[in-house]
Amino acid sequence: MQSKKVSVIVPIYNVEKYIGKCVDSIRNQDYPNIEIILVDDGSPDKSPQIIDEMASNDDRIKVIHEKNGGVSSARNRGIAAATGEYIMFVDGDDWVDDDYVSYFVDLIEKHGCDIGMDKNNYMVEKTMSADKSYRVSAEKAIEWIYLGTLFVAVWNKIYKTSLLRESGVLFNEEIWYGEGMLFNIECLQCVEEVAIGEKAVYHQTYNPDSAMRSFNLESNFCGIRSMELQKDVWKKKSRAIKRAWTYHRYCFNRTIIGGLVDSEIVDENREVYDECVRNLRKGILIPLSVERNPRKIMGWLMYFANPMLMANRGKRKKKQTLDIIRGGGQKQ
Template sequence: MKKVVSVIIPVYNVEEFIFRTVESVMNQDYKNIEIILVDDGSPDNSAKIIDELAKKDDRITCVHKENGGVSSARNAGLRIASGEYVTFIDGDDWVEPKYISYLLNLVESNKCEIGMNKNNYSDYNTKSNEEEYVVSAEKAIEWIYLGDIFVAVWNKIYSMQFLKKNNILFDEKIWYGEGMLFNIDCLQFVDSIAVGEKSVYHQVSNPNSAMRKFNVDSNLCGIRSLEIQKKHWRKSNPAIVDAWNYHRRAFNLSIVRGLLKSDIEQEYQELYDSCMNNLKKQLWISLKVPIPLREKLSYIAWAIIPSFMSKRCKNKVRIKIRKK
């Protein structure tokens, strides 16, 4: 396989991680790659680190720009990418040596324009197997909303010709839920995608990552992303509608838990009450979709005994604090 694969890595406040991230890409067993590092106005030493890395490998291109958010950074990378395919990696994560070759083989052997991986290594997952198959775009959309395929753009590969033909870029007004919006937009223009289940991507627990901290505005941005996605649908069926409604409702629980754990539910009382009411009113949505029984029982509990679940959520945080 002689095709060039572009690897785009947005860089912001990741000085502790970026060397390992880039080194893992430099050490890929598939060598025909270009590595585009986009410094999104990072205030730490990340910019200096990537400039030093670029001196060691002529496949690296560094872009330095004013801060505009992760969507802006990825778009800056897409605009200069010259590969036949593109994949994305977050600046605090790292990948196995076979990351590129695995994803490239996934799309090439299955003759698809998009490849998505179901599994990745994280604090919560060590699953991996050799399964790969082709599914319809509609099934992929449903799986993304249900969480069977992770919403982010990392751990996936896209044909650059396909992206350019359909004028698909990241919405720069969306900084949370931007990956899901990009993926859902892509899936409107294909009939099927290749799916793999071999873990080749390591998602790192970075407590300083803006994407992994609870933030009210970010969660509300994620809800806006969901609403935009629905407006962009060209493909829809009852299963997709149910899955979208489930994901929309899951944001209510995410916000409730986030407010409780941050001890700011009284500061956002109106939002908290609204989310709790939605959890009570729309229980049927979570019971209808194919999610694990344990998750369904959790939704039932939040709807029937909300005060108990709220206290339980806050007590868990207090126990963690005491342990520290």
């Protein structure tokens, strides 16, 4: 029986250091029937030339060059060009194991779902991995995304192309941060159950220059806007989902405080910093009602007591992580 084609979409912007390893890892999949759609989002570095060279040596690769329109626009271009029965996403500075595609195809077909999501992936920190797989309700998946049990991004997931075509779900091109969460939450309104796996097959690169890693206040405001838009698409809105959404929204206060301190721009943004501190202290019962891990509960209480001290502690931890990477200690 011929395997179903899988379209792997990679948005590309300023990743010349990483794109070779990324695309090679997709080319080396043990799953035979794939197309690799590389969408150059007007990248100003050498990435466009690198992917053109790769495409000339592999007829499975399709290259799309477009003016810079942001990651959401790039992924939408990839979706429009996809001819596979399944769609997957990989970020241009990440890489995947040889069984990345086959694992997800097996996952989604074993459980008969239109969406497959993985709980685990390789990071700098200790990585969890297991051979477990199961189905959960879409409501539970939404809750898990807001609580961080499932990562918010669209990589490390698989989507049935017909689901996207029939539902009309696309990335909101006005959202460049939190766009993956918005896309996933919208997709989950259209299904009843989701396949969940726990085997780590995706390697997330700690790229300090990426949008996810470098702090940008406007990006965080964009992420908050994404969260408000998510409420507008809710068809599934249980009490548990509302509580988890409130928790995720609350966490932005801590993220912004940490980012301002880490970037040493508190004084220039004193009003924002002070507002986040007030929000953090006013809503301290929100994380305490959600968290079950004693260490995390203690962390929230310490943040409540002294946000500046804890933010500086986080800054030192980030520096230690970067030192590990620069020293070649990143988990492979």
